[in-house]
Amino acid sequence: MTIKSGNLELRLKVVPVELLLRHEETFSDVVDKLVLELKNWAYPQNPIIIDENNIVLDGNHRTLVFEQLKFRYIPVCRIDLYSLHFLIVKQIMVYYSHVAPLAQT
Numbered sequence: 001m002t003i004k005s006g007n008l009e010l011r012l013k014v015v016p017v018e019l020l021l022r023h024e025e026t027f028s029d030v031v032d033k034l035v036l037e038l039k040n041w042a043y044p045q046n047p048i049i050i051d052e053n054n055i056v057l058d059g060n061h062r063t064l065v066f067e068q069l070k071f072r073y074i075p076v077c078r079i080d081l082y083s084l085h086f087l088i089v090k091q092i093m094v095y096y097s098h099v100a101p102l103a104q105t
Contacts, residue, residue, distance in 0.1 A: 003039045011078040012047060017066045020050060020074065024060045046078040057081070 003010045044054035057065050057079070066074045 009080060010077070013078065014073045014075050015054075017063065017071055017074045019054050019056055020048065020063050020076070021053070021055045021059045023055060024062050025048055026064050028060050030061050031068070034061055036100050038062075038069065047075040050076050052078065067087065077090045 001012045003012070046059070046062075048063055049057045051057055063074065
């Protein structure tokens with residue numbers, strides 16, 4: 001499933017857990033808490049945010065929990081980080097083009 005809004009495109013899908021690349025330190029107390037929560041969920045609440053190379057941008061702890069519980073698949077939202085970065089910079093520039101003239105008066 002793909003969601004588009006202007007220049008932003010989000011692609012929701014289910015992928016094998018083994019494809020995801022975690023890159024941040026995780027904390028065992030957070031992982032333990034998430035394990036208990038995930039066992040009580042009917043389904044995961046939020047997808048893992050990944051980039052085009054399957055690097056986890058948000059959800060490293062949840063990804064580790066899926067690995068520990070031997071889940072084979074995980075819901076993800078794939079984003080094009082470079083397009084998103086451009087969109088954010090553009091929004092900041094638009095904001096400051098409206099705010100900066102006010103600050104000078």
